[in-house]
Amino acid sequence: MTGGKPFLTRLQNNGQGYLFAAPWLLGFFCLTVGPMVFSLFLCFFRWDGITSFRDHAAFVGLENFRRLANDELFFKAFWNTAFYAFLSVPLGVAASLMLATLLNAKVRGIALFRTLFYLPNVLAGVATIMVWFWLLNPEFGALNFLLKKVGIIGLVQWGIDHIPGVAGLMARWELSWPPLWLADESWAKPALILMSLWNVGGGMLIYLAGLQNVPQHLYEVAEIDGAGRLRRFVYITIPMLTPTIFFHLVMSIIGSFQVFTQSFIMTNGGPNNATLFYVLYLYRKAFQHFEMGYASVLAWILFAVILGLTLMVLRSSRLWVYYEGERR
Amino acid sequence: MSQTVSNAFCTLRPSFWRRRSTHDRLWKILTVFLLVVLSVIFSVPFYRSLVSSVSNLDGVYASPPRLWPEEFHFENYVKALTILPFGRFVYNSLFVCTWCVTGQVLTASIVAYAFARLRWVGRDVWFVVLLATMMLPPQVTMIPHYIIFLKLDWIDTFKPLIVPSFLGGGAVFIFLMRQFFKTIPLELEEAARLDGCSNLRIFWDIMMPLSSPAVATISVMSFIAHWQDFMGPLIYLGSFENYTVSIGLRMFQSIYGSFPHYMLAASHITLxxxxxxFFLAQKYFVQGIILTGMKG
Known part of the structure; x- marks a missing residue:
């Protein structure tokens, strides 16, 4: 690359390169590598993080790992997060893909629709969590009111009463009717999943960009061959979008395992730990119980799980992601 | 090529195309119908919270919920701003966001310039490392960060929130800027170099002005991310007068949780x-999302 040039020029070039990259390199060592090593180290200690490490930290060997096996809340938090991720991710991918397909139509005022569907994403944060908190209020919230108005509550009630087995199933899953949403152990997670679907705008935009790249002539040829809309969608749109779907899937999985703020603010893990998500549990262990060692173990397990899932999707991508020859 | 094929079809079977166009119109109507229904559903949270935020307590708890407030109580907004020092929270958030955006944009661009244009030993390896750091969940480094900032005695100051922004500004932004720099033609730079321009001047006087769309995009993305940040302020800020809007709102909720109208008014103020x-820089929002989507 720099071969043949005089030694001094080479040295100077390297120096300049490292100098320009210095802010990141500094950050990388001080805020990423260093902390990672320290966190790994902490896994084997019992320490509250506040008192002096030398005097108060105790080496406990693998104790922190052994503790996991008997920690019911750890398993509960893991299960809650997995439940949330495995429902909200596929639903989110499907919903944003559908929405993008609708918004790809050439209709007047489409930009307005796109803005509207994207807006919840821009505004996401504590404020919109408050908005949903109020919306999900079982008694005064708009959601149950609308469900009553549209008759869904009555319809399902009728089903519960008249279709054999439904009442039994509802009882088995401990589903109340009408839903008490965040106040009910069984409805709390579905309520948060529903809320996550309000934010499909981000994914929608990614798919819209992907749709613009699908060559139009494929559709024309398929149409001439007599393929209907559904077929064109299944055999052209979806295969051509698989790289986009792949990217969105990976990002959504990573994001969904880090769900925290919603449950911290709306339910604080309740009712009966139904919304105690993994990161919330980690936060409690670290910053409320001050068990830094144990919390570090939890953090590394989270990392391992996210990494494992991402690698799984990556491995499987060979089977279902289609890269057009010339593009990759 | 395909155009001629379809033209040939047009002359061959006109009836086929006529049938298709009525079909098309039906689909268009169905699409618009679906879009309208969906947008009504999507707007319910906004609308409902707007109505509730200008109602009085009776109006908020009215059953069935009112579609339109009986009387407008805009003083709710004044109240929300005054019962807690919300102006202060907004100011704090703006302060933190301004510094974070400055830091992230500046350092991400400088580092991106090194990755895009400079030649140095190990550059490509470091670039792979940079991309790999995107995979690391922030929870892994969260505890050591806390301990570091505690030892530095930075807890309950804005420094833990601001200083990391000046250290590279995050892998995503570096990556985006690098991709953008790569699209700028080399000729400009070479001409400047012949005239004796240093790397720093090339970066500042040529690359940065030419990259204003990318700079705008990452500025907007950075601002939103820090405005919405909850975990950071929650961990690092302790005293009331340092609160940012996100934890200010949470505090508001724990004190005035049974007054949804104030709660919602406060939320709207932070939005x-x-x-x-968003409305000023809509273009850049869209660009940001698309750019991040493209990297897959």
């Missing part, structure tokens, strides 16, 4: 800056 930014 306002983001909303204004």
């Amino acid at each position: 306002l800056p983001v909303l204004v930014l």
